[in-house]
Amino acid sequence: MVSPSLRGLAASAYLIALIALSAAAPIRKKDACGILGATNTTDLTYDIVAACYKAIPFDSTIASETIGSVVDIFNDYYVFRDSALTPDLQMPFTSAPVDIVKVLEKIGSTSYTRDFDFHTDIALATASLHDAHVDYSVNCYSAYFFEQPLFLYAPVINGQQSVRVLIDFLGRNISDCEVTTINGNAALPYLQNFADSLSLSKDAGARLNAAVGSMVYDASQNDFLYNSGQFSQSGALPKNPNITYELQCSNSPSTMTITDYWYVRPNYQVKFDSVDSYLKNVCKTPSKNGTPSKRELSSLVKKRSTPVFKKSSLYDAASGIVPPKRTADLSNAEKLGTGNATVFYQLQNPSDVGVIVVHTMEVEYEGNELTFIAEGLSEFKRRNITKIIFDFQNNGGGSVDFASTIVQLFFPNTGPLDKILPQDLRVDASIQAVSKRVFNTTGNLYDAASYVDFATKERYTSDELFLNPVTITRNGRSSLFTNYTGILTTDLQDSAYTRFVQDFPWTNNAVNIRILSDGRCGSSCALTTNYLHDLYGVSTYSIGGIQGEELSFFSFAGGAVSDLTTVIEVYNLGNVTSPLNPLPYYGDLRFPLVEVYARNSDVPLEYDYSKYPADTHLNFDSENARSRDVMWAQVAADAWS
Structure with missing residues (x-):
């Protein structure tokens, strides 16, 4: 029989031993992705995301499969493989020739230690083609979104172009302060150097417009909102954890220096607690919300080239920061109606000018949109409007059919192929x-x-x-x-639409129509503007870009875009063995599959630089950059005064 005291001693000894064993047992330490997975959204930082991205080891098998699929697409399907070698492109183009297959093969033969570097190099290689129809993106390295709290622009003030603060979301009273340096470098060359890494256009001025902030029409808000530009927001990991700006403000004789860190938020919610589970759940498995597209008109290509800034993690009720007014004050324009792709305005002065903002070519019910446009034109006539400005800024394209039919409402077909380019x-x-x-x-x-x-x-x-x-x-x-x-596109030649518009003062009358663009009018938008200008002689205006240089009024006119996944699906649909393999990481490779030619030209429109420059180049200033109606009035005064 064991006495109570002995039982107590035994129990104590057991507990001491258990504690000792527990203390000796190794505690599992979270790796970089485990730390990221355990971090609350409000506590995310650049460094936490970067550490996870860069902790993923290079896998030669995944790399070999990836580069094999990418090279196959560019070697056998990419319609501009040979055109991309074109040397000495003339203004407004500034792009160097790219042997994309050779560049990719070099990446495939390079020794890497980090998976992140391998995929980043592929993305940079495809972006070097300066064609927004081309995009390589995988979930692994587009899982988080990065934002700066201020947006920049590059206006011409007192005859001199400079970088300035368009809007500051931290309320520091620095709007329109000149940015003299960025990260210790002269601001404008630094910003242009960044812009030249973007895929949007072969025109450096259009790329600059993509990099800086602007006002763009946001269909979800039915209003013009501030857009960051790609310098101030990114779906890929930025190069540095912060940006340092040196500012010269008019209310101070001395410069001030501010350093802004990136605000970070997830693009979608996926659980992971280690590098291994990040690879499994993020890199190799589709997210519930789909693949996040690269945030640059990039990605934007069907709807818009860059996303509109919306309220996000920059603000919360406890921050005490009051967001500045984000909508445009169009005191000189009255909104008459809003469709899915178009918005109608009337200028108050001059009142005989109407504006049609075409913010996308992506329409779900094309017939409904054409009817809306016809009704809007009828209202224009009722109000004694005789002149029209088409505003195509920040239009990333969409429907090839709508690109044709919208033009037919102004220049009706006389033959079935009038709005079909070779x-x-x-x-x-x-x-x-x-x-x-x-x-x-x-x-x-x-x-x-x-x-x-x-x-x-x-x-x-x-x-x-x-x-x-x-x-x-x-x-x-x-x-x-x-x-x-x-x-094939719809021919409205014998339709009620053509009969309806035949007596309008702008029908078949290019003198009464003008095109306004910032160069970010791409894909099917590019086709529309080419029809209007090249076929019917409508005069064009471009705004922004580089002071004193020609600026394109459209970009990435490749014709039709597809992607690796879709092409493989077509082979499967036809029960034909596909020569292509899917990417081992979840994501996709988008590329132009059809090339278009301007009428009477044997140079693909994507490389036909003579077709791109606008007739008139306007500059941004502190007023027209914030109020679109000011810009419209400037075009009207130049065109019809």
Whole structure:
């Protein structure tokens, strides 16, 4: 029999031993991604995200599979592979020739230690093509979004271009202060150098417009809101944890220096507690909210080139910071109506000028939008408006059909091909095989029934389009292409729309129409502006960019964009073995698959630099950059006074 005292001693000994064992047992230490996964959204920092991104080890198998798929796309499907080698592009273009396949193959043969560096180099290589239709993005390194609390712009004040503060969300009374240096470097060259890394355009001025802040129309708010520009927000990890600005303000004889850290927020919610689980749940598994697109008109390509700034983690009820007014005060313009893609305004002075803001070409019900536009034009006429400004700023494109039909409301077709420019696609044996199997099935880009036969002016009735390719040699490199064709668009020639608009003062009258753009009018928006200017002689205005240099009124006019995933799906649909493999990481590679030519030109419009410069180049100033109606009045005064 054990006495109570002995039982107590035994229990004490057991507890002491247990404590000793517990103390000796190793405590699992969180790795960099574990720390990120455990961090509250409000406590996120650049350093925490960067540490996780850079902790992911390089995997040669994943790298080999990735570079194989990317090289295959650019070597065999990318429609501008050979055009990208073009040397000595003339103004307004400033892009250097890029042998994208060679660049990618070099990345594939480089030894890396960090996975992050490998994927970043691919993204930078694709961006160097300066074509917003091209985008490489994976969830792994676009899981977080970064914002600066101030937006910059580059106005011309007193005849001199400088970098200034467009708006400051921390209430420091620094709006319109001149930014003399950024990170210790002269501000304007530093900002332009950053802009030249962006994919938007081959025009350095248009890229500068993409980098800086501006007012853009936000359909969700039905108003003009401040847009950060890509310098002040990023879906990729910025180079540094903060930005240091040296400011010269008019109310102070001395300069002031401020250092702003990036505000960070997640693009979507996925749980992980280690590098391994980050790889599993973020990199290799689709997120519940889908793949976050690269935040640059980039990504933006179907709807807009850059996202509109919206209230986010910068503000909360406890911060005590009052957000500045973000909407535009259009004192000289009355809004008459809002559609899905267009908004109608009337200038108060001069009152005979109407404005149509075309902020996207992406329309769900095209017939409804055309009806809205026709009704808006009727209201213009009722109000004795005789002149129209089209405002295409920050329009990332959308529907190729709408690009045609909106122009037909002003310059009605006289033939079915009036608003169809010559186009072609690359061809190889596998494309020929799949085109046979998917003919007249889905309307995808390898379905010949989606295209018009220029010889008959009718839709293709067989897959002949892909069966009789021609060889085109550009810059010493040859590829097979289809004969000239065109994506079929709706012909309104005999429709009620054409009859409705025939007596308007601007119908078939280019003198009464002007185009306004900041160069960020891309894809199908580029087609619309090309139709209006090149086919019908509508005068063009561009605003912003680089003082004293020509500025494009459209960008990335590649024609039609697809992506690796979609092309693989087309092969699967046709029950044809795909020569392409999906990316091992969740994400995608987007690229132009169709090239377009201006009328009577054999140079793809993407590289036909003579078609890009606007007739008139305006500068941003402190007033028109914040009030779009001021800008419209400037165009009206120059055009019709």
